[in-house]
Amino acid sequence: MNLLESTAPVATRTGLTHPVGILGTGLHVPRTVVTNEDLTRTLDTSDEWITSRTGIRERRFLEEGRVTSDMAVEAGRQALARAGVEASELDAIVVATFTPDQPLPSTAMIIGEALGARRAMPLDLTQSACSGGIYALLTAAHLLQNTNHRYVLVIGADAGSRGTDPQERTTRVFLGDAAGAALLGRTPAGFGLLGWDTDGELSYEVEITAGGSRLPTSPETVEARSQYLKMNGKAVWNMATEKLPESIRRTARHAGVELDEVQHILLHQANLNIINEAAKALGVSADRVPTTVQRFGNTAAASVFTVLHETIENRARHGDLLIMSAIGAGFLWGSACFRHFDPFGEA
CATH class of the missing domain: 3.40.47.10 (Thiolase/Chalcone synthase)
Structure with a gap:
């Protein structure tokens, strides 16, 4: 085809x-x-x-x-x-x-x-x-x-x-x-893509301070270990548990679907507790929110793709609705709703 x-x-x-x-x-x-x-x-x-x-x-x-x-x-x-x-x-x-x-x-x-x-x-x-x-x-x-x-x-x-x-x-x-x-x-x-939502709020709670024009790499930054990721876990928790459910709801509205119609909600695999809290806020059951974080940890930009791949391979059927949602340093967050197209699964 x-x-x-x-x-x-x-x-x-x-x-x-x-x-x-x-x-x-x-x-x-x-x-x-x-x-x-x-x-x-x-x-x-x-x-x-x-x-x-x-x-x-x-x-x-x-x-x-x-x-x-x-x-x-x-x-x-x-x-x-x-x-x-x-x-x-x-x-x-x-x-x-x-x-x-x-x-x-x-x-x-x-x-x-x-x-x-x-x-x-x-x-x-x-x-x-x-x-x-x-x-x-x-x-x-x-x-x-x-x-x-x-x-x-x-x-x-x-x-x-x-x-x-x-x-x-x-x-x-x-x-x-x-x-x-x-x-x-x-x-x-x-x-395919039916709707999305993106937003952000400038924050330095998750950052790498060295290596840019503000603080070029030097013996001093290496000694201070400033080339590594720094993260305020409490700030991440607060932002993720608030912004992910909001973004998912907005995305469903933009896509013209009800949240109850969405078979698969694929969240950034940052932390199992955050995932569970977001699912609770949305009022969705755990079977609709697959996880990989227990086996792979937080894989950053790869994270949402780990659950996407396993869902497409093992769970999704032609015509199913999926909403993917993630938040990262910045803070930047966003969601996207897809209706799954399987060329081998068409009725």
């Missing part, structure tokens, strides 16, 4: 002329499993402390010698294979990460080169942090309003083990490493 031929321009409540949806997903996690017990050998913490406050039991750490783009390439290949699309057909690659391979050159460009996506425009979203996956999906959907574009590969990838201080227990126990991908392309009318 040729989606481009089957999809005529339509006026939608989103303002998008061409319906755009997720045609395939991919997920890559490193082989190295790091349990809570493993962390207690180097940090002043305990399995009980970590589990009760985060719900995390283990996470994956990237092996020495491998980098963020290595994970992203694997996830991207999976998404392309599941959609039956060649890398050479890609028009753009949008990569969300706060742990790029290096400040320059572009990590998206490195990924495109490895995939063989020679003509794909590389775009890097490096400061959206954990909300990067949502912003990358919305960027891709708008790129696909150009009729010369057919496919955009979106990747959320982070090596949180490289961005957190190995000596600091507050952030170290949360972050894990992973990459998730989604291939976006045209769908028939009524499917």
